[in-house]
Amino acid sequence: MNAWKGITSLSYSQIQALQNQRLFSFINTHVYPFSPFYRKLFDDKKIDPRTIRTKEDLQRIPFISKADLIDKDNPQKFKDFILQPDKEKIKSCWPKTRLLGLALKSLSQGRHLQEDLAREYRPIFMTFTTGTTNAPVPFMYSRYDLDNLNLSGARMVELFGVKGDERIMNLFPFAPHLAFWQTFFGAVEAGVFGLSTGGGKVMGTEGNLTALMRMKPSTILGVPSYVYHLIRFAQAKGYDLSFLKNIVLGAARVTPGYKQKLSEMLKAQGAKQVYIFGTYGFTEARCAWAECPTENHLSSGYHLYPDKEIFEIIDPETGEVREDGADGELVYTNLDARASVILRYRTGDLIKGGMTHGPCPYCGRQTVRLSSDITRLSDNRDIHLSKVKGTLVNLSHFSEVLNSIAQISEWQLEIRKHNDDPFEVDEIVVYVTPQEGADQLTLSKLIIDKLTGATEVAPNQIEFIPLNEMVKRLELETANKEKRILDTRPKV
Numbered sequence: 089m090n091a092w093k094g095i096t097s098l099s100y101s102q103i104q105a106l107q108n109q110r111l112f113s114f115i116n117t118h119v120y121p122f123s124p125f126y127r128k129l130f131d132d133k134k135i136d137p138r139t140i141r142t143k144e145d146l147q148r149i150p151f152i153s154k155a156d157l158i159d160k161d162n163p164q165k166f167k168d169f170i171l172q173p174d175k176e177k178i179k180s181c182w183p184k185t186r187l188l189g190l191a192l193k194s195l196s197q198g199r200h201l202q203e204d205l206a207r208e209y210r211p212i213f214m215t216f217t218t219g220t221t222n223a224p225v226p227f228m229y230s231r232y233d234l235d236n237l238n239l240s241g242a243r244m245v246e247l248f249g250v251k252g253d254e255r256i257m258n259l260f261p262f263a264p265h266l267a268f269w270q271t272f273f274g275a276v277e278a279g280v281f282g283l284s285t286g287g288g289k290v291m292g293t294e295g296n297l298t299a300l301m302r303m304k305p306s307t308i309l310g311v312p313s314y315v316y317h318l319i320r321f322a323q324a325k326g327y328d329l330s331f332l333k334n335i336v337l338g339a340a341r342v343t344p345g346y347k348q349k350l351s352e353m354l355k356a357q358g359a360k361q362v363y364i365f366g367t368y369g370f371t372e373a374r375c376a377w378a379e380c381p382t383e384n385h386l387s388s389g390y391h392l393y394p395d396k397e398i399f400e401i402i403d404p405e406t407g408e409v410r411e412d413g414a415d416g417e418l419v420y421t422n423l424d425a426r427a428s429v430i431l432r433y434r435t436g437d438l439i440k441g442g443m444t445h446g447p448c449p450y451c452g453r454q455t456v457r458l459s460s461d462i463t464r465l466s467d468n469r470d471i472h473l474s475k476v477k478g479t480l481v482n483l484s485h486f487s488e489v490l491n492s493i494a495q496i497s498e499w500q501l502e503i504r505k506h507n508d509d510p511f512e513v514d515e516i517v518v519y520v521t522p523q524e525g526a527d528q529l530t531l532s533k534l535i536i537d538k539l540t541g542a543t544e545v546a547p548n549q550i551e552f553i554p555l556n557e558m559v560k561r562l563e564l565e566t567a568n569k570e571k572r573i574l575d576t577r578p579k580v
């Protein structure tokens with residue numbers, strides 16, 4: 089099967105022509121007729137849907153953001169974004185020839201037109217966002233959308249170079265979240281044997297490790313912190329991991345320091361040539377994108393699906409559209425979706441290096457690629473700009489520094505108030521589980537120097553704790569996302 093067939097043989101100008109044609113037809117056949125939100129928006133703003141013919145025309149449609157999907161007084165707001173065709177709307181919006189064509193097609197395949205329409209539009213599946221500050225926003229899939237989810241999964245499996253006789257292990261936490269289901273459906277569609285363990289919370293690390301050693305998958309997929317935890321566990325037991333070829337990470341940012349550290353651990357366990365892939369995806373897109381194989385210090389960027397979506401890059405302050413290669417905020421538009429549909433959705437994710445066209449220098453596929461230097465809004469929600477000891481600190485700098493120190497096996501950083509008194513000074517405690525043989529005094533000094541250099545904020549205390557205590561502190565085995573940076577300052 090070639091899941092990329094069609095799109096990777098097109099030149100960039102052909103891709104643009106395809107996107108423009110799809111945009112016009114998508115908006116006029118599906119969005120404007122059937123989306124309560126967009127029908128009202130177009131009417132209120134006096135936008136004639138027939139004039140949206142190119143990516144540039146798209147700029148006349150206002151942005152939406154997470155705030156538009158949520159309404160405290162109306163928890164059902166998400167429904168306004170779901171396409172809702174009915175007999176009357178179809179009759180008045182679609183040309184008779186289109187209906188007749190569809191009816192004939194259904195008939196020739198022995199089905200009723202109504203069944204086919206239900207298959208195309210009726211929501212049958214959902215995943216939702218896991219915001220810690222916002223209420224969850226469900227995104228619906230029809231059978232048609234599941235076919236697209238399958239396709240993006242199969243495209244990724246092909247990018248990773250997984251062959252039909254190989255096996256994959258899905259370690260993403262079992263939840264109604266995109267990562268787990270994207271992986272599950274991807275394996276099914278690609279026809280590859282897959283085991284979805286549900287992650288540490290469901291089977292425990294012992295259980296996952298037993299499954300890993302019995303099944304010997306070529307590819308494992310999961311959240312960076314949990315994959316790292318599992319590999320370290322295998323290392324402690326001295327297991328031979330030479331069967332591993334690919335590690336695919338999702339749901340969190342992957343830094344070069346992390347890739348380096350993980351690949352060294354894998355090498356030590358006999359897995360000499362392992363590709364470590366980053367992926368990018370979000371609930372609202374209902375799919376994920378991936379890198380193709382490169383050496384671990386390089387990145388091909390995420391291979392996009394320009395037949396399914398349009399990305400724009402904008403100035404996050406002014407909303408002005410920038411050129412494709414520029415830095416800015418990513419804005420996402422569906423091109424081929426049913427059920428929940430969004431246009432010009434501001435992701436809040438900030439990209440450096442924008443989008444690239446032309447053949448990929450690593451795999452040769454012609455598609456659009458997104459730089460993998462993306463700071464996620466979701467990262468920022470947990471690891472955000474915060475005033476610590478009176479200094480505005482980008483907390484992700486703490487992570488970068490601590491991840492880059494080779495003698496640290498695991499760490500957690502806690503920002504607390506002295507004596508837990510909200511009016512007291514801030515204190516920073518770094519909990520560290522060192523690599524075996526590391527000298528604690530030297531390591532403490534190194535951590536203090538590096539942290540102070542990068543953030544201008546010195547930690548008050550470095551506390552060395554054993555691994556089992558660290559695993560509990562981080563909630564590695566019990567939470568969907570590890571508690572890497574804890575802000576326990578009482579809210580006033």
Ligand SMILES: [Zn+2]
Pocket residue numbers: 379380381388391448449450451452453
């Ligand atoms: Zn590539």
